[in-house]
Structures are given as structure tokens and as C-alpha cells.
């Protein structure tokens with residue numbers, strides 16, 4: 116019998132058994148203890164430290180990611196998330212004391228973060244290690260059991276996660292299920308206490324639909340078209356290098372916060388394009404398609420998708436830089452297109468690859484209308500030295516996050532929430548926001564048996580109503596007057 120047939124199929128029944136096993140563990144209270152959470156976070160640290168080489172191998176197999184990018188964008192980000200979680204966990208778990216009102220006097224109150232229960236993390240292929248483990252850090256820190264479903268589109272990374280998370284983590288509460296649509300569908304049929312999904316909006320809708328059946332809360336980390344507005348009052352070389360860093364030196368544009376399109380003025384566009392061409396050559400050489408410092412396209416489906424965007428007759432004559440591609444090695448050179456029509460394919464879907472269209476406007480302020488006419492992006496960027504333009508941009512453009520004078524860097528600041536809005540997603544994570552994403556904030560009110568006022572109990576009199584009104588209004592004078600009148604009633 117073939118090996119595949121011997122392997123038990125992961126179906127609804129297996130998913131149901133898995134969830135009930137994890138729920139049994141969760142119900143013992145094991146995952147709630149500070150010690151368990153710390154031990155699992157430390158296991159993750161150990162796994163990453165001891166298997167850095169295998170992580171690099173997996174990511175190079177899946178995406179030919181340059182090692183430097185792996186150290187910064189996957190391993191480095193995870194180490195930093197783990198360090199923050201381990202340093203801050205005690206504080207995060209502490210109940211937050213809050214004020215009470217006169218209505219409940221005497222009393223004290225607090226907000227107690229409690230784990231949601233058994234949670235599901237579904238991750239995407241472009242940062243396959245980071246996007247799997249980073250949400251898990253939040254789930255574990257918050258005291259949940261968690262099942263990870265890595266992306267089948269990055270198979271080497273998926274196998275790495277299944278093998279090593281299986282070895283290092285407490286399997287009574289933390290599991291990995293590998294697979295594609297059938298396995299994910301079987302998982303989504305189950306009742307979860309939170310689903311954390313990273314990927315595109317089409318599948319996001321499937322996830323949300325499945326979650327709705329069980330009233331399960333979701334975090335949807337989606338994508339969109341992230342605009343980059345480039346004014347002329349800038350340091351051109353720094354801006355250009357940062358655009359290149361946030362586009363091609365960032366998984367070759369296969370990143371949710373990558374620059375999707377640029378808007379600049381007609382007058383400034385030629386200068387910007389010259390600078391981009393020059394710096395692209397500095398970074399990737401005269402034949403970037405052969406550069407070792409740039410990731411390849413994940414697979415032939417995505418290669419064909421990107422080729423279709425380039426072959427659209429509305430844009431095929433608009434290439435001003437790059438355009439070379441080689442399907443045999445899944446490589447597409449950094450490609451810039453000028454003045455593509457707004458109704459072209461490339462301007463109507465997330466590019467998620469090395470193509471960068473530039474739109475031009477008469478005045479830079481006109482760029483805001485273009486951005487706001489589209490769905491809310493995951494990130495929006497502005498390059499300028501003009502304070503008025505920065506203020507206007509931050510106030511006018513709705514996006515998951517915004518960065519002035521750089522690309523993507525907001526996701527490295529753990530005190531900032533990372534997530535989308537509208538079509539780019541719902542919910543956020545990173546730092547304490549990851550802990551909050553997997554916690555329920557429980558209201559706790561403490562009362563004693565003293566100070567029991569008969570005024571709240573029937574039978575009601577006019578005096579009692581006056582007193583209740585004064586209490587609810589929080590008016591000391593009203594209470595004194597009501598007390599005075601009550602004594603006379």
C-alpha cells in the first residue's frame with residue numbers, strides 16, 4: 116500500500132477528537148498557570164535557537180529567502196516577540212484595578228484577563244514560520260490550548276513546524292495539523308474559542324462564516340493594496356532605498372505590508388524612477404533575476420498570476436524598469452510600471468509580488484482621493500518632509516497602520532497594534548495586543564455584606580426613586596437631599 120494511503124486522513128472526526136482532547140486539557144486548568152505558559156514560551160525559544168539552521172533550510176526551500184531576510188523577518192521577529200512576552204507576562208496577567216461608582220458603594224473592581232479556551236491558528240505561506248509561531252505566542256501567553264494549521268503552500272516550513280513543535284511543545288495542549296482545504300475545512304467545522312487566520316480576504320470570509328456558526332470570535336489578518344505616496348520634498352536617496360527595502364528586499368513583494376503602488380506627481384515621477392533604477396542596480400546588480408539577495412516567487416500558480424497582471428494589454432507597454440521573468444526558476448525581476456490605468460488588473464487586486472505600478476497626479480494632495488476611493492489598506496505610507504502633509508495624511512487615510520518616511524517598519528514596534536481595518540482585516544496582535552487577542556477581559560466586582568441599602572429593594576416609594584436617581588446621577592447633593600426627604604417620607 117502506498118505511504119499516502121497508510122497515513123490516516125485528517126477528517127471531521129479526527130478534528131472533533133483533537134478538539135475534545137485539547138478541551139479536556141484546558142478544563143484541567145493546566146494551561147492557565149503562569150509556570151505552564153512560561154515553560155511553553157521557553158520551549159519555543161529553545162526550538163528556534165536549536166534549529167535555526169533547519170528554519171533557514173525550510174525557508175530557502177520554499178521561497179529561496181536570503182538568509183539576512185530570514186534572520187530579520189522571521190527568526191529575529193520571533194525572538195523579539197518571545198522576549199517581550201517572557202518579560203511582560205506577569206504584568207499582562209495581572210488584574211487591572213478600576214474605579215467603581217457610587218451606585219455600587221462600597222465595592223472594588225478589576226478587569227481580569229482570562230484565556231478563551233481552545234484556539235485555532237491558520238497561517239499563510241509568505242512568512243510561514245513567523246506567521247505560524249507569532250500568533251501562537253499570544254495564544255500560549257494568554258493561557259490557551261492551540262492548534263496550528265500551517266500553510267500547505269510552503270510545504271518545507273509546514274513540515275518543519277509539524278516536526279519540531281511536536282517535539283518541543285506540550286502535546287496535551289499544543290498541536291499542529293498539516294494540510295490544505297479538506298483538513299482546514301474539517302478544523303473549521305469544530306467549535307473553537309478563537310480563530311486567528313492570516314491570509315486573503317476570500318478565505319477570510321469562509322473562516323468568518325464557519326466561526327459564525329459557533330459564535331466564535333475571529334482575528335482576520337488580511338491584505339490589500341498598500342499605497343506609497345511620494346512627495347518631492349524628501350531625501351530622494353533614503354526614500355528610494357526604503358521603498359526598495361520595503362518592496363523587493365522584503366520577500367520580493369510577497370508581503371502583506373509591502374508597497375503595492377506608488378502615487379507621485381507627474382513632475383517628480385521621472386526623478387523617482389531614475390533613482391529607483393539606480394538603487395535597484397546597486398542592491399541587486401545589473402541582472403536582478405539572478406540575484407541571490409531576492410526571494411523567488413512561491414510557486415507556478417503565483418508566477419502565472421503575476422504574469423497575467425503584466426500581460427494585461429492595458430499595462431504591458433507601461434514597463435519602465437525590469438519586466439524580465441523566468442518560469443523555470445520562478446523568478447521575476449523588480450518591475451516598475453508608469454501611469455497604469457486605474458481599471459487595469461494590476462490596480463484592482465493586491466499584487467503580492469515584485470511589480471510596482473506608479474500613478475501620477477498633478478498635486479500630491481490629489482493622491483488622497485485615489486487612496487480613499489479604494490478599500491482600506493493594511494498599511495499606507497507617505498514620504499515627505501512637509502508637516503502639514505503628514506498631518507493631513509494621518510487624519511485622512513484610514514488603514515491598518517501608517518508609516519511616515521519608511522515602509523513596513525511599524526510591525527517591528529511591539530507597542531503598536533498590528534492588524535487591518537475593513538477589507539484588510541479585523542483584530543490585531545504583536546506585543547500585549549497578542550495577549551489581548553487571545554484573552555477575555557472579565558469584569559470582576561467585589562462587594563461585602565456591609566452597606567446594604569433598603570432603597571434598592573421593593574416596595575418602591577417616591578423617596579426611594581429620588582434616592583436611586585441621585586445615586587445613578589452620582590450627585591452627592593442629590594443623595595443628601597434624597598436622604599433628608601426619605602427620612603420625612
Ligand code: NAD
Pocket residue numbers: 237238239240241242246264265266267268294295296299300313314315316318321335336337338339370371372465467493534535540
Ligand atoms: P495561503 O494560500 O497560505 O492561505 C492561507 C490559509 O488558508 C492556509 O493555511 C490555507 O490552507 C487556508 N485555506 C486555503 N483555502 C482554504 C479554504 N477554501 N478553506 C479554508 N482554508 C483555506 O495564503 P494566501 O491567502 O495566499 O496569503 C496571502 C494573503 O494573505 C495576502 O492577501 C496577504 O496580504 C495576506 N497576508 C496577511 C498578513 C497579515 O498579517 N495581515 C500576513 C501575510 C499575508
